Amino acid sequence: MLKVRVFTLYPEIFPGPLGIGIFKKALKKKIWSLKVINIREQASDKHKTVDDKPFGGGSGMVLKPDVIAKSLDKYVLGKKEKTIYLSSKGKMFDQRMAKSLSKKKIINFICGHFEGIDQRVLETRNIEEVSIGDYILSGGETASLVLMDSILRLVPGVLGNKRSLEEESFENGLLEYPHYTKPQKWEKKNVPPVLLSGDHAKIKDWRLSQSRVITRRQRPDLWKKYKKK
Ligand code: SAH
Secondary structure, X not given: OEEEEEEEOOHHHOOHHHHOHHHHHHHHOOOEEEEEEEHHHHOOOOOOOXXXXXXXXXXXXXXXXXXXXXXXXXXXXXXXXXXXXXXXXXXXXXXXXXXXXXXXXXEEEEEOEOOOEOHHHHHHOOOEEEEOOOOOOOEHHHHHHHHHHHHHOOOOOOOOOHHHHHOOOOOOOOOOOOOOOOOOEEOOEEOOHHHHOOOHHHHHHXXXXXXXXXXXXXXXXXXXXXXXX
């Protein structure tokens, strides 16, 4: 069972896309669990203040370390638990990280807002910063959902078909080959004949060559790494 906790100012965003299909089924089967914690509950003044102006000046507001820490300390049992702050200055998330996180027992996600959270919480609570890409979101919630989606589908029992995982993009350092289904002829376009040949070795070869062409064209960075292997 993978226990997931999310610390957020907007609990109503969850479970969102994780409340449907395979994720919903897996939740019912207790393959994973989701606890959503409203950070604001730990604000101590009557206005329930969670943010303040940045020291050193500048625009925007910063989430207060005392409020975040109080919220974390109520649930998170020390450094043994994995705690991730979704952050534009974090380590870049990828399939390898998803795989490694899918083996954890507990993952805590902290969703930032405004300019982000006070640096000292990250240091004192052993929090890892993870980014989903080189662009700025207005909050960490959508990023946390991206991580959860890709991590959860790797947890045994969540996805029905194990083989479909093995053949996906990034598994062999290449992007995936194109897919086709019925009708065989559609808008004057035919399905590539090799896929109708029944020759599995030939089909495998064709798919690999397509993967190579696509990776080379779309992702020169991945192509370079693949060629080096
Ligand atoms: N001032 C920051 C941006 C803050 S955006 C900067 O210039 O880098 C507000 C919140 O959205 C952040 O605290 C973080 O939790 C989340 N966020 C924004 N971009 C993100 C990204 N690429 N990946 C993960 N989380 C992100």
